[in-house]
Structures are given as structure tokens and as C-alpha cells.
Amino acid sequence: MLVIGGGATGTGVARDLALRGIDCILIDQKDINSGASGANHGLLHSGARYVFKDGEAAAECHRENQLLKRLAPHCIEDTGGLFVAVEKDDDDYVARFPELCRKFGIPVADLTPEAARQIEPCLAKDLKAAFAVQDAVIDPFMLSLDNAADAMANGATVLRNVRLTGFDTDNGKILAARVEHRRTGKPFTISAGQFVNATGAWANSVATMAGANISMSYSKGSLLITQTRINERVINRLRPASDADILVPGGTVSIIGTTSLEIDNLDDIRPTTAEVDAIIREGADMVPELARARYIRAYAGVRPLVRDLAGTSGSGGRSISRNYTLKTHSEDNIENLVTITGGKLTTFRLMAQKAADIVAKRMGNTKPCLTDKEHLPASAKGEWTEPGKSPRVWMSNPERRDTLICECEMVSEYMVDEIVRSLKDEGAQPTLEEIGRRSRIGKGPCQGTFCSFRLAAYLYRKGELIDDQGMDQVRDFVNGRWKGFRPLVRDRELMRVELQESFLCALFGMEED
Amino acid sequence: MNAAVTQTGNTLNCQVAVIGSGMAGMAAAIFAANRGLSVVQVGKPSEISFSSGCLDLFSTIPGETLRSFDNPFEGIDVLTAEQPCHPYAKVSRDEIVQGFEEFTAFMNAAGIRYHCTPQSNQKIVTPAGTLKSSWCVPSAMYAGTRALAEKKRILIVDIRGLKGFGARQMAQNLKAAHPCMGSITVEFPGREKSGDLMCERLTWDLEAPDVLKRFIKVLRPHVAGYDAIGLPAILGIYRFEELRTKMEKALGTTVFEIPTLAPSVTGLRTKEAYIGHLGNTSVRHFPVSVKDIQTGKNGGFCFEVTEGFQNFEVNAERMILATGRFLGKGLGVNDTGAIREMLFDLPVVQTGHRSQWFDRDFFNKKGHAVNRAGLETDVVFRPLGRDKKPFAEGLYAAGSVLAHQDWKREKSGAGISIVSAYKAVAHLAETL
Ligand SMILES: Cc1cc2nc3c(=O)[nH]c(=O)nc-3n(C[C@H](O)[C@H](O)[C@H](O)COP(=O)(O)OP(=O)(O)OC[C@H]3O[C@@H](n4cnc5c(N)ncnc54)[C@H](O)[C@@H]3O)c2cc1C
Ligand SMILES: Cc1cc2nc3c(=O)[nH]c(=O)nc-3n(C[C@H](O)[C@H](O)[C@H](O)COP(=O)(O)OP(=O)(O)OC[C@H]3O[C@@H](n4cnc5c(N)ncnc54)[C@H](O)[C@@H]3O)c2cc1C
Numbered sequence: 002m003l004v005i006g007g008g009a010t011g012t013g014v015a016r017d018l019a020l021r022g023i024d025c026i027l028i029d030q031k032d033i034n035s036g037a038s039g040a041n042h043g044l045l046h047s048g049a050r051y052v053f054k055d056g057e058a059a060a061e062c063h064r065e066n067q068l069l070k071r072l073a074p075h076c077i078e079d080t081g082g083l084f085v086a087v088e089k090d091d092d093d094y095v096a097r098f099p100e101l102c103r104k105f106g107i108p109v110a111d112l113t114p115e116a117a118r119q120i121e122p123c124l125a126k127d128l129k130a131a132f133a134v135q136d137a138v139i140d141p142f143m144l145s146l147d148n149a150a151d152a153m154a155n156g157a158t159v160l161r162n163v164r165l166t167g168f169d170t171d172n173g174k175i176l177a178a179r180v181e182h183r184r185t186g187k188p189f190t191i192s193a194g195q196f197v198n199a200t201g202a203w204a205n206s207v208a209t210m211a212g213a214n215i216s217m218s219y220s221k222g223s224l225l226i227t228q229t230r231i232n233e234r235v236i237n238r239l240r241p242a243s244d245a246d247i248l249v250p251g252g253t254v255s256i257i258g259t260t261s262l263e264i265d266n267l268d269d270i271r272p273t274t275a276e277v278d279a280i281i282r283e284g285a286d287m288v289p290e291l292a293r294a295r296y297i298r299a300y301a302g303v304r305p306l307v308r309d310l311a312g313t314s315g316s317g318g319r320s321i322s323r324n325y326t327l328k329t330h331s332e333d334n335i336e337n338l339v340t341i342t343g344g345k346l347t348t349f350r351l352m353a354q355k356a357a358d359i360v361a362k363r364m365g366n367t368k369p370c371l372t373d374k375e376h377l378p379a380s381a382k383g384e385w386t387e388p389g390k391s392p393r394v395w396m397s398n399p400e401r402r403d404t405l406i407c408e409c410e411m412v413s414e415y416m417v418d419e420i421v422r423s424l425k426d427e428g429a430q431p432t433l434e435e436i437g438r439r440s441r442i443g444k445g446p447c448q449g450t451f452c453s454f455r456l457a458a459y460l461y462r463k464g465e466l467i468d469d470q471g472m473d474q475v476r477d478f479v480n481g482r483w484k485g486f487r488p489l490v491r492d493r494e495l496m497r498v499e500l501q502e503s504f505l506c507a508l509f510g511m512e513e514d
Numbered sequence: 515m516n517a518a519v520t521q522t523g524n525t526l527n528c529q530v531a532v533i534g535s536g537m538a539g540m541a542a543a544i545f546a547a548n549r550g551l552s553v554v555q556v557g558k559p560s561e562i563s564f565s566s567g568c569l570d571l572f573s574t575i576p577g578e579t580l581r582s583f584d585n586p587f588e589g590i591d592v593l594t595a596e597q598p599c600h601p602y603a604k605v606s607r608d609e610i611v612q613g614f615e616e617f618t619a620f621m622n623a624a625g626i627r628y629h630c631t632p633q634s635n636q637k638i639v640t641p642a643g644t645l646k647s648s649w650c651v652p653s654a655m656y657a658g659t660r661a662l663a664e665k666k667r668i669l670i671v672d673i674r675g676l677k678g679f680g681a682r683q684m685a686q687n688l689k690a691a692h693p694c695m696g697s698i699t700v701e702f703p704g705r706e707k708s709g710d711l712m713c714e715r716l717t718w719d720l721e722a723p724d725v726l727k728r729f730i731k732v733l734r735p736h737v738a739g740y741d742a743i744g745l746p747a748i749l750g751i752y753r754f755e756e757l758r759t760k761m762e763k764a765l766g767t768t769v770f771e772i773p774t775l776a777p778s779v780t781g782l783r784t785k786e787a788y789i790g791h792l793g794n795t796s797v798r799h800f801p802v803s804v805k806d807i808q809t810g811k812n813g814g815f816c817f818e819v820t821e822g823f824q825n826f827e828v829n830a831e832r833m834i835l836a837t838g839r840f841l842g843k844g845l846g847v848n849d850t851g852a853i854r855e856m857l858f859d860l861p862v863v864q865t866g867h868r869s870q871w872f873d874r875d876f877f878n879k880k881g882h883a884v885n886r887a888g889l890e891t892d893v894v895f896r897p898l899g900r901d902k903k904p905f906a907e908g909l910y911a912a913g914s915v916l917a918h919q920d921w922k923r924e925k926s927g928a929g930i931s932i933v934s935a936y937k938a939v940a941h942l943a944e945t946l
Binding site for chain 1: 564566570576580582640641642643644645646647672674675677678679680681682683686687689690699707708709710711773775839840841845846847851867868869871872874875876877878879881882884885921922923925927
């Protein structure tokens with residue numbers, strides 16, 4: 002079995018299959034969560050958001066929300082959530098909300114605006130309605146890394162930096178996947194009996210390689226991270242979906258978003274200054290201090306929108322709701338491919354289960370799905386991505402002679418050693434980019450000004466970098482952070498950029514080849 | 515003939531007020547004092563403590579491809595032919611040379627010696643393992659420049675716990691151009707137990723003779739087979755020449771320094787030397803920032819400064835604005851998102867909406883548009899008002915606050931500061 006795509010869905014499928022005792026390989030063109038699963042809001046939906054448009058999806062979210070809180074509590078901060086309306090919002094819409102929630106079985110409690118402002122003092126003064134719901138915050142990195150780790154513990158193989166480039170097919174049957182290694186460019190093939198396409202927004206490009214076609218469009222969403230945590234609970238704006246409706250807290254920050262912009266190219270996804278302005282303007286209606294807040298990073302992800310929903314209701318491949326798309330490709334005359342795309346992070350497990358059910362059955366495996374019963378074990382892989390964890394560890398070990406590489410997020414040499422070891426265990430190169438993804442290095446207010454360089458110096462000292470490798474890696478790392486900072490530069494941020502450029506260009510001449 | 519700042523009650527009267535204590539402010543105050551003028555200078559000399567200590571004049575024209583020049587004057591000729599608005603287009607070669615000579619003579623008297631080869635830039639080793647081009651190089655770094663040029667066998671030393679300074683990183687990056695390069699990490703005497711070390715702390719440590727001796731002892735076993743040792747710049751804040759010579763004698767090799775990340779000891783030395791030597795001049799320095807400057811009836815300027823619990827009113831006949839860019843706080847952003855000058859709200863050359871300020875590639879060779887925003891001036895560096903005439907007869911601007919330059923990419927930081935200050939002071943001295 003080959004699973005293509007290492008987001009929440011793909012890692013979920015791999016774990017599901019592994020728990021059924023099925024051998025599988027998971028590949029991702031980059032890394033775990035390099036797609037939408039690594040660029041979303043991290044909201045574990047209560048379902049309330051969908052009661053107007055899709056009651057079934059709402060109920061599904063609610064069920065998965067309850068299940069995940071029980072089975073993967075270490076990935077979740079159970080904050081609870083609010084839905085609030087301000088003066089200019091539509092009264093009729095507000096009035097229908099609690100009704101619809103009850104209709105679809107989504108728990109909801111009435112709050113007076115005063116009570117809401119008491120528990121979330123950041124809310125606007127002109128609040129006119131508020132409801133409490135069971136929203137929570139989920140750490141998508143920890144979630145996917147733990148899914149991948151448990152899949153591996155049960156026999157699966159995870160290959161990162163391996164990109165699918167085509168299929169060898171014979172008469173409606175895929176024999177092997179043609180892949181290449183991103184860094185080395187080395188091509189090879191992976192043979193398997195069944196193939197699962199869990200590539201999210203890239204689902205059509207994979208389907209096309211198999212001779213199928215999924216009519217898709219893409220919606221880009223951008224989000225902003227504040228420097229400090231503004232709210233305790235998730236705060237949703239009670240109005241028809243629009244920009245900057247949701248403020249999600251997490252660790253030491255809050256995240257406001259999103260926008261929704263139809264795009265047709267997946268190559269260069271980045272937030273723009275116009276989106277940043279729109280998010281701040283709209284968000285401030287609900288939480289006024291967003292207008293003055295300092296932001297440390299902007300990022301964008303892509304939601305796949307599948308157009309031919311009719312096709313998904315074909316025989317055998319019926320999606321039980323419009324929440325996600327499950328294609329068996331029988332209508333395309335491909336016998337051993339399943340595509341699972343769309344949906345939400347919140348429903349990843351259910352989506353994975355549905356896809357796994359089909360391929361397991363095709364292989365004659367009748368073992369039941371276990372992911373709705375068994376706890377997701379906490380692995381050490383995602384441990385340093387948790388905000389606040391590094392400072393805790395660092396402070397609690399005053400006697401350890403340990404040097405901080407990233408002062409903003411308090412990531413020390415000891416922690417880097419741990420990450421390097423775990424990356425090497427997986428056969429991965431401990432590059433700045435990889436270490437950055439596995440830790441909070443570069444994610445604090447300095448956004449890599451000092452730490453990228455210090456990390457390179459440390460990796461050289463440890464012999465993990467040679468020749469001029471480090472220079473390219475620092476450039477890539479800085480540009481990676483720059484992508485998310487550039488649209489945020491409005492006034493005071495100019496100082497930081499000037500300092501950074503003074504070091505990297507005036508002093509080091511890193512713009513030179 | 516030297517005029518002094520006069521004091522009546524809480525009022526200070528001077529001929530020149532220099533706003534800013536960065537490179538441009540220091541240069542302006544030195545030049546004015548040298549011309550016998552009475553000077554009040556304000557500003558925190560903090561930004562300077564980031565500086566590498568090298569005085570860049572010019573090396574590179576940014577663009578689709580970078581054009582680099584060994585001879586800075588050749589580069590400046592090409593630059594000013596192509597960019598007639600550049601600050602360097604307002605000065606002659608003689609003015610550049612005289613400005614640098616006067617500035618380095620002052621610093622020399624204050625204890626910092628620079629090496630300069632008039633027709634060519636020097637290469638110094640950076641912590642990234644790159645070679646930086648600069649024009650005037652402090653002697654402790656110049657020793658490294660020589661060692662490289664003479665293909666000496668070099669050992670770069672770093673200290674465990676001192677982050678952002680990796681000997682192996684430098685050696686690995688330099689080895690392609692310079693094969694005889696070794697690296698080693700050592701423990702700093704007395705600091706073996708601490709995790710985080712700061713350059714400034716180690717520098718103070720080394721001023722104690724026994725620590726220096728112990729440090730030499732730590733290094734001695736490693737130096738066999740090397741002609742030169744490169745260390746992070748921690749060899750003293752005041753007695754750096756002495757400490758370095760002692761080490762060279764004890765180890766029997768050349769010892770040179772490599773600048774470090776902020777806050778750098780090299781920058782600190784510049785600051786300390788400057789402030790220390792001001793006592794011998796007519797300059798009164800206040801390490802504070804000023805908020806509000808009034809332009810008086812007779813064309814003069816008036817503002818308040820605080821020293822301890824005392825408030826002074828300063829009256830100055832001329833003023834030099836050397837307030838820097840965003841980091842120095844000479845420039846900021848107004849409510850409409852436009853770049854503004856912070857003290858007089860002088861017109862600023864804009865570079866478009868903020869979505870156009872920066873390129874997507876941080877390292878784009880053309881540089882970022884916003885870096886060219888700043889003050890437009892006449893040929894003697896008087897900033898222009900909205901009517902394109904000097905905003906005030908007696909107001910001058912110097913340093914990075916000026917428009918039409920990109921000092922970070924051109925490697926012209928100190929140069930633009932010194933040269934614009936030189937020309938401005940020369941002019942204002944004539945008018946007094
Ligand atoms: C802005 C935004 C905010 C969101 N907020 C929320 C939220 O708050 N709550 C919520 O529940 N949901 C949210 N979502 C939805 C959620 O993020 C996605 O539904 C979910 O992450 C999809 O996971 P996935 O694994 O299906 O796809 P992805 O995470 O996109 O994974 C696809 C993977 O496939 C890989 N891939 C692609 N092509 C190839 C190839 N040729 N070879 C190998 N690998 C390949 C990619 O590298 C990628 O890692 C949000 C989405 C967006 C865009
Ligand atoms: C990291 C770094 C490395 C550098 N390396 C080099 C190098 O290797 N070689 C080189 O030649 N140059 C280097 N420079 C550049 C150089 O040191 C100067 O920054 C540059 O020349 C500009 O100087 P400036 O005096 O115009 O501005 P700044 O140095 O920014 O000084 C501005 C001054 O104005 C003061 N000020 C602002 N507003 C007020 C106010 N309202 N009241 C009172 N005071 C005020 C500030 O406090 C400050 O003292 C470096 C700079 C940095 C940041």
C-alpha cells in the first residue's frame with residue numbers, strides 16, 4: 002500500500018492502515034505537514050460554524066471533536082469557544098444560530114454580551130450577542146507527527162522529500178509509482194497493490210498522473226500571528242463567512258484569519274500586504290486591539306475546492322457528506338486508486354477511515370478501524386514544536402550547561418542535539434529548514450535574525466554542515482521567514498528588518514554569490 | 515579661537531547642534547569642533563555599538579548583477595555617473611579623502627588606529643566566513659587581512675558558549691579560497707561552567723592580567739604549525755592594542771580579531787574612545803533624545819535636553835540632523851503609511867506603497883526600494899522643503915537619513931556618514 006501526501010489525512014490513513022496490520026509506505030514531496038495541514042488555523046471545530054450551510058458536516062465535526070478530545074488530548078488545548086456578533090452584524094442571522102445548533106446536535110449555550118466580555122475582555126464594546134460552544138485548539142504538527150510515529154511503530158515506512166512524478170499503469174491498474182528524491186533528484190519506483198491519493202490541493206495533479214481528472218479550484222487563506230496571546234478561548238464572528246472571522250489562541254500567541262482568495266496556481270503561495278490590511282481591519286471590529294497589535298508572522302494555506310461533487314456520489318464512492326471528497330476512481334476505470342481530499346483538519350480521522358475502509362476491503366482485509374477506539378500515543382517527534390515547552394525545559398534545568406541558540410523561543414543546543422538525532426534516525430539531513438520545522442527556532446519576534454545564523458554556526462561546530470552548505474541554508478531559512486514577515490512590515494517592523502539586513506548584507510555580504 | 519558652549523542659568527548657547535550620535539553625528543561633532551565651533555551633541559550612541567568597527571567607503575553597485583570595485587574611487591565614479599542623485603555625487607574625491615583623514619586622525623588620538631590603502635579596499639574575515647570589503651580597517655582586524663593576503667597558516671578559535679561565532683563555520687567557508695585554515699573550540703578560563711557567554715563580559719574578564727595569562731595557556735597547545743590566530747573581537751575595550759601585542763608575544767604568532775554579532779565589542783570601543791576623547795574638545799554631549807525642536811526668529815534652533823535632574827534649554831545657530839534611518843529613529847511611518855522624518859516632518863523621498871518597499875527575495879541583488887527613501891538635500895546637504903528650497907538656511911542632514919543611497923548593499927555606511935558630515939560642516943563653518 003502506498004499513501005501519497007503526508008498531511009493530516011495521509012498520516013491518518015497510514016496509521017489507520019498500519020493498525021489494521023497492513024504494510025504501507027507514506028511519501029511526501031517535502032515533509033510531514035508541508036501542505037494545508039501545516040498552514041491552517043488549528044481550530045478543532047465544534048461544528049457550530051457549519052450549521053447554516055451544511056448540517057451534516059457540522060454534526061460530523063462535533064463527533065470528531067469529541068472523539069479527538071478523548072483520544073488525542075495531548076495535541077489539544079481544550080479552550081472552548083465563543084460565537085459573537087457586533088452591532089453591524091445581521092440580527093436575523095444571529096437569531097437562527099442557536100436554533101440550528103440544536104437542530105444538528107451541536108451543544109451551544111447563551112451568554113449575555115456582558116458575561117462574554119467578562120471572560121474575554123478583548124471583545125468589542127458593541128457586542129450584541131454571544132454564545133459558548135465546544136471549539137478547541139489543535140496542534141496540527143504534533144497531530145501529524147504522532148500519527149506518522151504511531152504508523153511507523155506499527156510497521157509503516159515514512160519517506161520524506163520523495164515526490165510522486167507519475168504512475169506505471171497497465172489496463173486500469175497501477176503497478177508502481179514513479180518518484181524522485183527532492184534533494185538528490187534520484188528517480189526510483191515504488192510498487193504497491195493499492196494507492197491512496199491524500200495530496201489535498203494537489204489531488205488533481207496526482208489523479209491526472211493516473212489518467213483521471215478531478216475538477217478542482219483553489220482558495221488561498223491567509224492568517225496572522227500576534228506577538229502575544231490575546232484571548233483564552235476561540236472567538237468566532239457570528240456572520241456569514243468572511244475575512245478575519247476567527248481568532249484562535251495557541252500557546253503564547255493568537256492567530257487571526259482567514260481570507261479567501263480564489264487562485265489557480267499552487268506554486269507560490271504567500272500572504273500579501275492587501276490581505277494583511279483586510280484581516281487587521283475586519284478583525285478589529287470583533288477584537289479592537291488587533292488594530293494595534295504587533296504581528297510576528299503571516300502565512301497562507303490552500304483549501305482545495307472540488308467542483309464535480311456529482312461525481313463523488315457515484316456507486317461505491319459515495320461521500321457521506323459534502324464536507325470532503327472521496328473518489329474510488331471506478332468511474333475512471335482505475336481499480337486500485339482512492340483519492341481523499343477536501344474536508345477539514347477536524348475531520349481528518351474520519352476521512353482517513355473512509356479511505357482506509359475502501360482499500361482494506363479491496364485487499365481483502367476485514368479488520369475494523371481502530372483509530373476511533375485507540376489512543377494516539379504521544380511521540381517525541383513533535384515535542385519541540387509546542388509553544389512554551391522549550392522555555393519550560395530550559396528553565397527547569399538550570400544546572401545543565403546549555404547555550405541558547407534561539408533566545409526568543411528559548412531553544413538550546415541540547416534541544417537541537419535531540420532534534421538532529423531524531424532527524425538522523427529517520428534518515429533525514431539535519432538542515433536548518435528541517436530543524437526549524439521541528440522546533441520553534443525562528444518563530445519568535447526576531448524571526449530568525451540571530452538564531453538562523455547561530456544555528457548554522459552550531460551545526461558546523463558539530464560537523465553537521467561542511468563547505469559552504471550553511472550559507473545557502475541560512476539564505477533559505479531567512480527567506481522562508483521573510484515570506485511571512487514581509488507583508489507585515491508597516492512601521493516599527495522596519496527597524497528589525499534594517500538590523501537584519503545590516504548583519505546579513507552590510508557585514509556578511511550574503512547577497513553576493 | 516575655540517568657541518565654547520556658554521551657559522547662562524539653564525540655557526546653553528552654541529553655534530552647532532548635532533542631533534544624533536551615530537557615525538554621522540560623531541563625524542559632524544568632530545569636524546565642527548576641529549573648526550573651533552562650539553557644539554552641543556545629543557543622541558544615544560547605541561546603534562554604533564552594532565558596527566563592525568570598519569569604515570566602509572564604497573565597494574558595490576547593486577543591480578541585476580553586483581558590480582564590485584577594489585578601488586572605491588573607481589566605483590564611486592561609475593556610481594555617480596549613473597546615479598546623479600546619490601549623496602556621493604555631491605562631493606569631490608578630495609572632500610572624501612579629507613573627511614576620512616580628519617575623522618581617523620581624531621579616532622587615532624582617541625586610541626583607535628585604522629589601516630587604509632588609498633587605492634584599494636581591504637578584505638576582512640566575517641563570522642559567516644565571508645570576506646568583507648572595507649576601506650579603513652582597525653589594526654586588530656587588519657592583521658587578519660594581512661595574514662590572508664600573505665597566505666599564512668591561520669587557526670580560527672571560538673569559545674564554547676559564545677554563540678553566533680563559529681570557527682569551524684568560518685574555516686569551512688574560507689577553505690576554498692584559503693586552504694591553510696584550521697579551527698578549534700576552547701573553554702574560556704573561569705567561564706567553564708556557564709552556558710551562555712557574551713562578548714562584552716569576556717572582554718571585561720580579559721582586562722584582568724591573570725585571565726589573559728590563563729587564556730594564553732588555553733590557546734598555547736593548539737597554535738603549533740600556525741602563523742596567525744583569529745579570535746572573536748574580545749581583546750579589551752580600552753587596552754586592546756596592548757592585550758593583542760601581549761598575546762602575539764606569548765604565542766609567537768600573529769593574533770587578529772574577527773568582528774562579532776551585536777552588541778559588538780568593536781562598536782563599543784569606537785563609542786568609548788569617542789566619548790572619552792570628547793573631553794578634550796568643545797563638544798558637550800547629552801546621551802538623550804530630543805522630541806521637539808523650535809526654529810527661532812533669527813534662523814536658529816531651540817530644544818530641551820535633560821541631564822540627571824537638570825533641564826537645559828539649548829540655543830543653536832546651526833543644526834545637523836544625523837538621526838539615522840528606522841533603527842536610529844530618524845525615519846518612521848505616519849498614519850497614512852508614508853515614510854516620515856521624525857523631528858521636522860521634512861519631506862521624504864518615498865518609494866511607493868508598503869507593498870513595494872521590499873522585494874520577495876530578501877537577498878535580491880538590486881536591494882530593497884525602501885532603503886532609498888530619505889531626505890533630499892542641496893549640494894551642501896541642506897534638506898529641502900516642499901518648495902524644493904532648503905527647509906531652513908541653517909539646517910543640514912548627514913548620514914543614513916539621506917535619500918538615494920543603499921549603504922548596506924553599497925558597503926558605504928561610514929563613508930556616506932563621514933563625507934556628508936564633512937561637507938555640511940565645511941559649509942556651515944563658512945557661514946558662521
Ligand atoms: C487557511 C486555512 C485554514 C484552515 N483552518 C482550519 C481549521 O482551523 N480547522 C480545520 O479543521 N481545518 C482547517 N483548514 C483545513 C485543513 O487545513 C485541511 O483540510 C487539512 O489540513 C487537509 O489535510 P490533507 O492532509 O488532506 O492535505 P495537505 O495537508 O495539504 O497535505 C497534502 C500533502 O501532499 C503532499 N503532496 C502533494 N503533491 C505530492 C506529490 N506529487 N508527491 C508527494 N507528495 C505530494 C504535499 O506536500 C502535502 O504535504 C484550513 C485550511 C486552510 C487553507
Ligand atoms: C549591524 C550593523 C553593522 C554595521 N557595520 C558597518 C561596517 O562594517 N562598516 C560601516 O562603514 N558601517 C557599518 N554600519 C553602519 C554605521 O555604523 C552607521 O549605522 C551608518 O553609517 C549610519 O549612521 P548614522 O549616524 O547616519 O545613523 P545611526 O547610526 O542610526 O545613528 C542615528 C543617531 O541619531 C540618534 N537620534 C535619532 N533620533 C534622535 C532624536 N530625536 N534625538 C536625539 N538623537 C536622536 C540616535 O540615537 C543615534 O545616535 C553598521 C551598522 C549596523 C547596524
